[in-house]
Amino acid sequence: MTGATTSPGRLIVGRETRPKLPPYLKLRHDAGRGRWVLLAPERVLTPDQTAVAVLQLCDGTRTVEEISAKLAEEYSAPVDVITADVLDLLQGLADKGYVKA
Template sequence: MITEASIPRLARGVRLREDAARGRTVVLAPERLFVPDETALAVLALLDGARGAGAVIDMLAAQYDAPRTEIAADVLAMLEELADKGVIVT
């Protein structure tokens, strides 16, 4: 389970790349490709393996001037889903 204390990072072999054909950033994983929406991309771009999920939440709440509790619920749910898919690890 991912908590605010978790330190998520992209899993081995997973990369964010600009895709000229699609005109956007995609997530490349072994034998898979994901096209994240803008919200997921904002979260994924902050995962550096050093910053905790709580810090990511704080940064997004400040960036979007949104209530931290709402951002926290959405980000933690998204990170859990991405972990289940093998896109991120903690």
């Protein structure tokens, strides 16, 4: 299962979801300002370092579980805590249309 929906167009992010950025969004590093930006039509978002770490792994091939495991290893943190945070972050982004599966 790549993601469940409860209403047309609403993605419910779960552990087996394979999140990715839709084609109209680009995660880019703004070297002039020294920060990452998420470029969307007619807007620019500035995700924090945690969101950037997660979004860089959202390639449509890794599951949320795999993303969480990689981050838990990288940051020496409990995987269950990381998974809960990743699910929360991705669900919020999915609800705004910034993440697809």
